[in-house]
Amino acid sequence: MLSVKNLVTTFQTRQGSIKAVDNISFDLPKGSTLGIVGESGSGKSVTALSIMRLIPKDTGKILQGDIIFNGQNITTLTESGMRGMRGNKISMIFQEPMTSLNPVFTVGNQIQETLILHQQLSLQQAQKKAIELLQMVGIPSPEKRIKDYPHHLSGGMRQRVMIAIALACKPDILIADEPTTALDVTIQAQILDLLKNLQKELAMSIIMITHDLGVVAEFCDDVAVMYCGKIIEKAPIHQIFAQPQHPYTQGLIKSIPTFHPEKSHEQRLSTIPGTLPPFHEIPSGCSFQNRCQYAQEACKGLQGTPPLALAAQAHWAACFYPLHPKTHQD
Amino acid sequence: MGIFTIISPMEKTSKPLLQVKNLSTAFPIKQGFLQRTTKKLYAVNDVSFFIHPGETLGLVGESGCGKTTLGRTLIQLIRPSAGKIIFDGQDITTMDNAQKKKLCKSIQIIFQDPYASLNARMDVYTILEEPLKIHKIGQDRNSRKQRIYTLLDYVQLPKEALYKYPHEFSGGQRQRISIARALAVEPKLMICDESVAALDVSIQAQVINLLMDLQKELGLTYLFISHDLKVVEFIAHRVAVMYLGKIVETGTTQSLYQNPQHPYTQALLSAIPTPNPQQKKNRILLQGDVPSPIHLPTGCYFHPRCWKATALCKTQYPSMTHDIHNPNNAYTCHHPLQADK
Numbered sequence: 001m002l003s004v005k006n007l008v009t010t011f012q013t014r015q016g017s018i019k020a021v022d023n024i025s026f027d028l029p030k031g032s033t034l035g036i037v038g039e040s041g042s043g044k045s046v047t048a049l050s051i052m053r054l055i056p057k058d059t060g061k062i063l064q065g066d067i068i069f070n071g072q073n074i075t076t077l078t079e080s081g082m083r084g085m086r087g088n089k090i091s092m093i094f095q096e097p098m099t100s101l102n103p104v105f106t107v108g109n110q111i112q113e114t115l116i117l118h119q120q121l122s123l124q125q126a127q128k129k130a131i132e133l134l135q136m137v138g139i140p141s142p143e144k145r146i147k148d149y150p151h152h153l154s155g156g157m158r159q160r161v162m163i164a165i166a167l168a169c170k171p172d173i174l175i176a177d178e179p180t181t182a183l184d185v186t187i188q189a190q191i192l193d194l195l196k197n198l199q200k201e202l203a204m205s206i207i208m209i210t211h212d213l214g215v216v217a218e219f220c221d222d223v224a225v226m227y228c229g230k231i232i233e234k235a236p237i238h239q240i241f242a243q244p245q246h247p248y249t250q251g252l253i254k255s256i257p258t259f260h261p262e263k264s265h266e267q268r269l270s271t272i273p274g275t276l277p278p279f280h281e282i283p284s285g286c287s288f289q290n291r292c293q294y295a296q297e298a299c300k301g302l303q304g305t306p307p308l309a310l311a312a313q314a315h316w317a318a319c320f321y322p323l324h325p326k327t328h329q330d
Numbered sequence: 331m332g333i334f335t336i337i338s339p340m341e342k343t344s345k346p347l348l349q350v351k352n353l354s355t356a357f358p359i360k361q362g363f364l365q366r367t368t369k370k371l372y373a374v375n376d377v378s379f380f381i382h383p384g385e386t387l388g389l390v391g392e393s394g395c396g397k398t399t400l401g402r403t404l405i406q407l408i409r410p411s412a413g414k415i416i417f418d419g420q421d422i423t424t425m426d427n428a429q430k431k432k433l434c435k436s437i438q439i440i441f442q443d444p445y446a447s448l449n450a451r452m453d454v455y456t457i458l459e460e461p462l463k464i465h466k467i468g469q470d471r472n473s474r475k476q477r478i479y480t481l482l483d484y485v486q487l488p489k490e491a492l493y494k495y496p497h498e499f500s501g502g503q504r505q506r507i508s509i510a511r512a513l514a515v516e517p518k519l520m521i522c523d524e525s526v527a528a529l530d531v532s533i534q535a536q537v538i539n540l541l542m543d544l545q546k547e548l549g550l551t552y553l554f555i556s557h558d559l560k561v562v563e564f565i566a567h568r569v570a571v572m573y574l575g576k577i578v579e580t581g582t583t584q585s586l587y588q589n590p591q592h593p594y595t596q597a598l599l600s601a602i603p604t605p606n607p608q609q610k611k612n613r614i615l616l617q618g619d620v621p622s623p624i625h626l627p628t629g630c631y632f633h634p635r636c637w638k639a640t641a642l643c644k645t646q647y648p649s650m651t652h653d654i655h656n657p658n659n660a661y662t663c664h665h666p667l668q669a670d671k
Contacts (some may be wrong), residue, residue, distance in 0.1 A: 039530035039531070039532065039533075040530055140618075154619045154620075155393075156619055157619065184392035184393055184557060184620075185392070185557070185559070185598060185601040185602055186392065186597060186598060186601045186616045187392075187619065188601065188603075189600075189601040189603075189613060189615055189616075190615060190616070192603075193613075193615055211530060211531065212603065213531070213605040214560075214602065214603030214604055214605045215603045216605075217603065217604065217605045217606055217607045218603045218604070218607070219603075237607045238607050238608070241605060241606060241607055241608075242608075251532060252531060252532060253605060255531050255532050255534070255535035256531060256535075256560065256605050257535075257538070257560040257561050257563060257564035257565075258560065258604070258605065268539050268542065269535040269538055269539055269564065270535070271532060271535040271536045271539060272532040272535075273536075275500045275502060275503070275533060276500075276530075
């Protein structure tokens, strides 16, 4: 359905040009969910914006690579061709439901806009459809709510409206960029449940961008871990939690406080030392070498950057010394 | 003593450092042309709890439940409308300004946003020296400098950090500076208001470890306010769960997480996504949003979202009940989950 190949997105900064997304590739089959995880500044959101072709033109650009959607290369599409795609075939929901809705238009207005633009519906038809959509995302008494302005609604409700707008044209792909980060846990559970049900109903593929490995574990089929603009590990969900190959992934999983009924209070959380390096200070070789407890000479750049290689079945890792290399194929 | 006061066996043996009794904080709601106060919003509503020296109390709840207001009331940034805050044997709600300034030394707060809580125009040295000057700690420049070096050691920042400005640091490092600033005056009680919420997981783990190390080293007492139940489970000895301004359940961390009595606590715990795809959980999906604290539901505040609510819940707010099996734990619910077993 969607296939991203060797994508490089660069930004011009005062320190020179930086690669916010550095040579990443992944496939998204129909109806499946891919999780992209990583810390802030790892390039998750830029990946999403590249697919939507929403990279600000004055500072950034897609330097190379192909984004192929249903046999069509998005990177070479004209702006008007892209407009027909956005919100229609590929939709996106953003992290901040507070800022991504327009405060001076009613909720109904904003849903109808998409429908009138992409599906050439009349205002009456669009209004009817908007009510249906609000009902679909579980907003009570939608006939009244379409006349509300965003500030009338709670955070969870606003995120539901965002989902309604994104799904208005039954897109093939939904990109959800931290859709639940700004919400409380009980509301997060509601929204994830809703997305899961709608995915089944509409048979769409979802790219879930998040920093929360818990959300990934419960929601996704496959996961790609990003670090410094690169995908450093890619695997089906069960494998990555059972046997992470990259030391960074292992560190991330271990640094989540988890329920240990038997734990003593003396226990410490395991951590990854140091911080994410700024983009203009990424070391040559493996970008994780300075924080990695297993780093050896080979990681320091003489053998180049570790490529994303098959470490076990369907399990890719960009590490010279994967943690659980599979010796036999089964 | 009010009916909501929580008494535990521990209380009899050691004296709590902080004891909060029936504390309420109300904000006036002004309406109309004359801006008359028509209603009051109780952000903190008749809350009682205690913290022992060296202990960490986790305060959890969703946004808008009054956690932050409670934290700010404790350091007197907001005046309470009723109740007592007894710190080290003294009621701090009746103190005058001079006494309050002294109190500042004993209670410090670390805020959520390390970007907003540090003055961008001060270098780290100035930031750390300011509290020392205000509270006249250290006779001269030299002794203050020594103290600042010690503070940097505590939070594991290099000496080169001293003459840098906040924007030169990452989020985790800034939070370390905030912690050092709070430690400057040798507080007894630290209020951590969502102090690790803005940080990435790997950095969050570093700061949590730092806070736990400091507690051991300096004998600090924490009130750890957070919406992240996983973090609280890790750091807190006891937990209090808030909903719409009230504490609905409290208890020792382990027993509360394993045997929640209040349906809200159970729903909160079940909603946490676990990083284990094998584990299939029975998730309790709560219906709807938290009601507006201006129009509070009658009876138990949780009843419109509760799957166990009965007619009784709609009329009467349940009183704080102690767990028979676990006297450290208490809850406000007519139908605690234990009754199911």
